[in-house]
Amino acid sequence: MSEAVEPGVEMRQVPAPEWAGAEPLVFELGGDLEMGPREVDAGVPDRPLGELLPGVALRAAPAALPAVPEPVLARHLGRLARRNHNLHQGIYPLGSCTMKYNPVVDEELARLAGFADIHPYQDAGDVQGALQLMWELERLLCEITGMARISLQPAAGAHGEWTGLRMIQAYHAAHGDTHRTRVLIPNSAHGTNPASAALAGLEVVTIQSNADGTVDVADVARHLDSSVAAIMMTNPNTLGVFEKDILEIARIAHEAGALLYYDGANLNALVGLARPGDMGFDVVHLNLHKTFSTPHGGGGPGSGPVGVAEALAAFLPTPTVERDGDRFLLDHDRPQSIGKVRSYYGNFGMLVRAYAYIRTYGSSISAVAENAVLNARYLQSRLRGIFPMAVTSDSMHEFVATTRGSRVAGLRALDVAKRLLDYGVYAPTAYFPTTVPEALMFEPTETESKQSLDLLADVCAAVFAEAERDLDHVRSAPHETPVSRVDEVEAARRPVLRWRPAE
């Protein structure tokens, strides 16, 4: 309890139950407005602000944000850090999220002053190294995906999806094909696919899956007509199953004048081993924070480059990075471009990390996919006796189990997920894909050792055995985490979204 008792917090006596073990908010740490760091002298003649800013409405008093003394703030952050599961602590087997280890050296490299302390509006001559890195990264990613050109601008996967769809719309419009307003999306797709399509003003048509979890080609064919702009696919799909009919789907899509979009969320299964471009995809987005190991940061920043076949290159966001002999430059003069999709040129710091990652593996990068699939299949083989699998077909880098139909009636995916947290392992993705009831989607990634996979499997077995014995204990999990099960219903029913000073 002693850690919760901070000077200045409203609990100078014994902590109230609400407070036991809780970390005070930054507003409750006892900082005041005057405890900020010493500032430099302006070093110029001091003139009254009213004279410098005539007629400008100034704050009457500083914003009510306390300045927390550094030692107090350091401890606050240290305690909050302990309340987070993270990759330096244990496995993070979230399906479709590719929580692989983030190389420490890449973090150091991104912080070099030559990368972190450069301005997007510096003259090209002052940022040749940055432009060269971007130019080379584009070529490396083109080689890996089989695309002609790639824009590094989108800030995240969903941003890349929308950017790709805007390019598809521009392509059709440039061909006088303005009535293609629909996009076909399998029912197992990530939620961002339909949301991105809607943001682009496209109508979503949902395509059914077969019993083996792959897209039903007949259903695709039924919906393909001259109103379809694109088919969005994830391959392997969200069940971890390779879309075996992809070449046929590409053929009939192109025959109908539609384009094929690749959601790169699952590229880790194939990186270096098979290319979306060779499968017939026209547009590809990548999540550098998945396949290419840039850290997830507790929810970003990510990076979602989007690649296109030659026929769509004219529509890429501006600017592109070009090479002229030994010089690298930004090309803003692209009349058919869909425009800019964010400020400047992308999440450059993430590009540095991804570039370093790809250069580390280089021509051996297929080892990533091989080990990712090997790890997932091994984990699956260990879990088969515990959970039923969603499909019988062979999966690749991830697989979907379910608690439905297991030996313990009434065991829910949520309860398993929460109980796993007690053992210091993170939960798999629960309740996705939505096509599988009580889904638990595991993706261990290639950076887990066999030992770590065995531990996860052993923990799953222990949780299951416990559920057979004492289901209530599993249902009320977690018990060992910094807080017990969080009341999310209450959070949504009466939203408290900010701290306010006590009246």
Next chain:
Amino acid sequence: MAYLPNGADERRQMLEAIGAASVEELFATVPEPLRHPQLTLPEPLAEQDLVAELERLAARNHPLGSLDSFLGAGVYRRYVPAIVRAAIARPEFYTAYTPYQAEASQGTLQTIFEFQSMICELTGLDVANASLYDGATAAAEGVMMAVAQTGRHRVLVAADLHPETLTVIRTYGRGRGVEVVTTADVGATVGAGDACAVVALPGFLGTVAEIAPVAQAARAVGAISICCADPIACALLTPPGDLGFDITVGDGQPLGIPPSFGGPHLGFMAVRQELMRRMPGRLVGLTHDHDGRRAYALTLQAREQHIRREKATSNICTNHALTALAATVYMARMGGAGMRRVAEISVQRAHALAARLTVLDGFELAEPAHPYLWEFALRVPGDAEDFARAMRHQGIVAGLPLGRFDPDRREQLLVCCTETSPPTSLDRYVEAASRFAGPVTVSP
């Protein structure tokens, strides 16, 4: 291999358990002709070679800290207290995932709740989200909210909005059939056909316009008022919420985030209570655990793509949590008064530099009628690109030549001062510029 922990023995054991003879067999579902394309990729690198290679690339850049830089224009070199970098370098934060499992993610959740609270205080509004990508996309998301809220498809944007923001709003608008109209006087122009009126604080040229009437005028015609604000400006000026704005968006880069060639930065958004359910992006709420203790969780997720799919308020999934953490730590350390002090130093220095430059023959303020904060448009003798190039030869990045954005401003430069522009830099600027003073045209 670099980050692959299993050796040959383990791999063999794992294959045995799977019942496969080789790894290749695990890829049997991939059609044969697709497998093993001939890729032209460079040789793998040892960590030491990798570091040397990237240091070589980094050395081909000229960081702002090695120059006397007066470049701003939306990306600012502000002093970042060391504790900010230390916080975001902790693996507990940077390697964590989006906090979907609340019980194992209270650290991230609480820092986001703190971020939301601080952004509300800074902007004078009721609800802030967990972050967006950058200032430009935050503005575009704000505009899309206004379109959804009003059912109108025209948006009115102040002509002095940052050009990057304007162009991104246009790109988003085109996808939804939204017409974007720019005007010098938004308050006088906004009408019943407009979804929103968008203004900047400060404008792209560093100037502060009287924007409160815009919020009133928008409200009078049922349009949403949106302010694109610099967060450090919000620490000095009456915040947009207090001026009557419905939505404030901006780029949080000045809050402890390095320029990093334009990203990753940080988009923030704060809105009035009534617009809460139309907000894009993640929201963290305060609640309790089953033992009655304080706890935090992602909330109001019914707005989001993973639940609502095509009916979501936005497609955003990943946001910018780690740079939001940097901003949280920055704001917590600086406090409201510290941020205001930083703003004041910047104002004092910019005005001192402007005063010294404009006594030189041929140099004058391009917008003398408008008050400005820490950036000003400076008219120089001759072409601003030539002037900037000549200054650069002296190790000075004199500012941003404005002809790149507006052909009528070819003789103007946008000059920025912050607390990282020491007085000695100002002296060097004036000294170097004085050589160009007078009626003679600049020759590079």
